[in-house]
Every structure is written in C-alpha cells, then in structure tokens.
Amino acid sequence: MAAEVTMDKLVSLCKRRGFVFQSSEIYGGLSSAWDYGPLGVELKNNIQKFWWREMTQLHDNIVGLDAAIMMHPKTWEASGHVENFSDPLVDCKECKSRFRADHIDLAKPCPTCGNSGTFTEPRDFNLMFSTHLGPTKDSGSVVYLRPETAQGIFVNFKNVVQSSRVKIPFGIAQVGKAFRNEIVTKNFIFRTCEFEQMEMQFFVKPGSDDEWFEYWKKERISYYEKMGINPEKLRFKQHGPDELAHYAKAAFDIEFLFPMGWQELEGIHSRTDFDLGRHQEYSGKEQTYLDDSDNSRYVPYVIETSAGLTRSVLMVLSDAYDEETLADGEVRNVLRFHPKVAPVTVGIMPLVKKDGLPEIAKDIQKELMEDYAVFYDQSGAIGRRYRRMDEIGTPFCVTVDYDTKEDKAVTLRYRDSMEQVRVPIAELSARIRSEIKNYTRTRS
Ligand SMILES: [Zn+2]
Numbered sequence: 001m002a003a004e005v006t007m008d009k010l011v012s013l014c015k016r017r018g019f020v021f022q023s024s025e026i027y028g029g030l031s032s033a034w035d036y037g038p039l040g041v042e043l044k045n046n047i048q049k050f051w052w053r054e055m056t057q058l059h060d061n062i063v064g065l066d067a068a069i070m071m072h073p074k075t076w077e078a079s080g081h082v083e084n085f086s087d088p089l090v091d092c093k094e095c096k097s098r099f100r101a102d103h104i105d106l107a108k109p110c111p112t113c114g115n116s117g118t119f120t121e122p123r124d125f126n127l128m129f130s131t132h133l134g135p136t137k138d139s140g141s142v143v144y145l146r147p148e149t150a151q152g153i154f155v156n157f158k159n160v161v162q163s164s165r166v167k168i169p170f171g172i173a174q175v176g177k178a179f180r181n182e183i184v185t186k187n188f189i190f191r192t193c194e195f196e197q198m199e200m201q202f203f204v205k206p207g208s209d210d211e212w213f214e215y216w217k218k219e220r221i222s223y224y225e226k227m228g229i230n231p232e233k234l235r236f237k238q239h240g241p242d243e244l245a246h247y248a249k250a251a252f253d254i255e256f257l258f259p260m261g262w263q264e265l266e267g268i269h270s271r272t273d274f275d276l277g278r279h280q281e282y283s284g285k286e287q288t289y290l291d292d293s294d295n296s297r298y299v300p301y302v303i304e305t306s307a308g309l310t311r312s313v314l315m316v317l318s319d320a321y322d323e324e325t326l327a328d329g330e331v332r333n334v335l336r337f338h339p340k341v342a343p344v345t346v347g348i349m350p351l352v353k354k355d356g357l358p359e360i361a362k363d364i365q366k367e368l369m370e371d372y373a374v375f376y377d378q379s380g381a382i383g384r385r386y387r388r389m390d391e392i393g394t395p396f397c398v399t400v401d402y403d404t405k406e407d408k409a410v411t412l413r414y415r416d417s418m419e420q421v422r423v424p425i426a427e428l429s430a431r432i433r434s435e436i437k438n439y440t441r442t443r444s
Helices: 007-016 038-057 074-078 150-154 157-164 209-226 274-283 309-320 357-368 382-391 402-407 425-437
Strands: 020-022 034-036 062-064 086-091 098-100 123-126 130-132 142-144 170-179 194-204 234-238 250-258 261-272 289-291 296-298 301-308 321-325 331-335 346-350 374-376 396-400 409-414 420-424
Touching (some): 007 309, 038 170, 250 309, 357 396, 357 425, 402 409
Parallel strands (some): 062 170, 346 396
Antiparallel strands (some): 086 123, 194 301, 250 261, 261 301, 289 296, 409 420
16 A cells, blocks of 8 residues: 655655755745755756656757746736736735635634634735836836746747747747745645746647647646656646636646645646737737748647646655555655656665775766766665665665676666666666666556
8 A cells, every 4th residue: 555645744855855945944934935955956957857858859849948037017918917917815904814815705704813804805916026127116117027937938939930940830848937926825835936837838820729739638648647657646627617817718737636635737728819919919019920831821829838847846756755664564765756857866885885895886986977867875784775765766776795896797776676686887877778768667
C-alpha cells in the first residue's frame, strides 16, 4: 500500500533537504512567498527544461520567446485585465479582516472576530500589482507586473511572423514570472502571488480551432505521462459556460490529485481571435495574417496551453513521494523522480575513504559531471548514504569498492528497485544514458 502524502510531510521534507524555504524566514517570513533551495532550483529548472524541450524541440512548428515582465499599460486595457481581472472583497469593520465575498456567507458572523453585521459592501479589487515607471508617481507612469505571460506573446505576434518564417499553424512558447495580488494564498507553493508560467499560444486558421483544441488536449496530457506522473492522478475538467474567462470559447483544465485534493495544474483554452483582435483595435496596428495556401487574410484564432511551473514542482514532489517498508521492517523515504527532472542524477561514493578508493571515485565524478548532475559522498556507512540519495530522489548510485581496483568495474545501484549490478567503468556513462532514456516508473 502506498504511503499517504500529506502537505505537512512535503513541506517538512522540502525544508529539511533544501528544496523550498519560506521567503525571508529570519524576519518571520513573508506570507505565501517561497524560495527554492539548492535542490529545489535544480528540480524547477529541470521541469522547465522538460517542458521547453517538449514544446519547442519536439514540435517543429513552435518557436520560443522571452518577453519583459513590464509592458505598455495599454496592453492590459486591451486584454481586458484592467476592466475584468478582479475579485469581490469585503472587509470586517470591527477587526479589519478581508475576505473574498464569494468565499464566505455574508449573512453569517465574521469568521475572525465573530461579530455580526460588520461587513462592508463588496468592492471589486483588481488582482494586478501596479507600480510607477520613472521618477514621478502620476497616473501617466503606472505600469503593471504582468498577471500572465500570454500578452507578451500576443503583442509580438507580428514580430515573430515577420522575422522567423513561421507559417500558420504555429505556436510561440514562453516561460516566465507572473504576479497576482491574491487575497487567499495557501497550500504551500500551490497558490502564491508571484509564480511562474509555462505558456504556449498556438495560432490557427479560424474554423480549424476546434480540431487543434482537441489535438492540444491530447498532447498536453501525454506530456505528464511522459514525465512519469501517475495517470490515475490526472484528469480533465471542463469549464461550464458560467466559468469561462472573458476571452474563452472553450476551456479544459488538467487537474492533478494534490495532497489537498483535485486542483488545476494547466489550462487549455480556445481564445478565438479575442486577443489579437483587441490588440489590433487598441494599438491601431493590424494583426492579420496572409495565408499563402489560399491567399486569404485573417486574424488568427488561438489555442492556449498554460501550465504552472511552480505548481508543477509541487505536483512532481507529491507524485514522487513514497515511504517504502522494507523486508527488515525499516521504512525508507524515497522520491521517485523521473531521472530527467531529478535534481541529482548520479550519486558517486567510494565504499571507504581510504586505500585509493576516493581517488578512483573522484575520477569517475570528473568524467560523469560533463553529462550528468552528480553528487560525491564519502562520509558515513554506505547504507545511510544510499538512504540520503533515495530521500532526495537520486535515481542512480555508483559505488567504488576494493574489487574496482582489479576488475575496473563499479556497482550501479537503482533507486526504485534497490537492485545492484556490476558495470565496467568504461561503459558507465553510456549505461546511465540508456537507463534514463528507457526509464519507466514503478509504483509500490
Ligand atoms: Zn471581524
């Protein structure tokens, strides 16, 4: 039976082993802001690389972009965020607590202080963070921290078409930070005011959008399965007509079964020509595309895939977490990361730190570090060193022992099965490469 994964266990493991720390903790911490530690940053970067490779390298009709966080403020008028991107809030006049009006029963007493009839009228509160660009703080200098990365792609549509010879259908992919002044932030790194998105806008001919929408639903769910995520913890959820965002014709979420329940991981949205149409209107610059297959000219329709990177980190951690009871009754903590996202790929250890074994292990480290993230560890009993590597999700360990001096071979130990095989040093790098390529996740 698989061990239950709780948020408390994940938060504790993340702090203990250096995946995620609370922001500015020495000052008491900043509410719902988190920092990625030495292992966390590697995990996050690897997930990002996995996505980027999937979208740009494995789809030859998608190109990349990296737009600035701050954009011309007109962008957000055109996108509808100035007008529509808000939550209704109420304040308690007694204790000054603030609530989402749609999250509490306004006829009941204040959940914080228990007084009745102390709520203000609901007011719309825009979720965009604003600041001022330049030395003066007048209304003309207001800029926003982008609440989504998508608009950086839309405003560059023409630049990309004119500079890179792409032809519709094609996509533009981008990874970057976005900011939302959420009143309710919770569940560790799941919902935070500062987060990272991995978004792709796919431009298509009007009328072919339904077909491409189905295509991207399939592609995106299979991406998670390629990463080794348990398919039983993934599902689609369709947005009903009342839940559709102002720009969307159709929308599905890919949900994951997090420790706190099913929650959105990624959105797949059919955005029609809403965005390019609005930018054409607000900028006065035409955003049409000349289709040389039939000489027609149109404003393209858009299918968007929008995944949360920081959310993906939490997903990968929750899915990988395992407590395995061994034959001798001992419980080992293990993170069963796919080797392509694991922060450390190979742990390298001499059986003892004498008799020339460390020197051989160091030579192996030097060779493998060219291609893999490696970690050298020579302290403590070998069993304890394996457990430490299991707990941070290192898929392979290489051990140099006394036989190595004779047979020029090492022990390769697998994290998931704990199986150990003898591999000649000369074949080690190629063997690890092939193990990564053919990796399939086993579940206890
Ligand atoms: Zn109150």
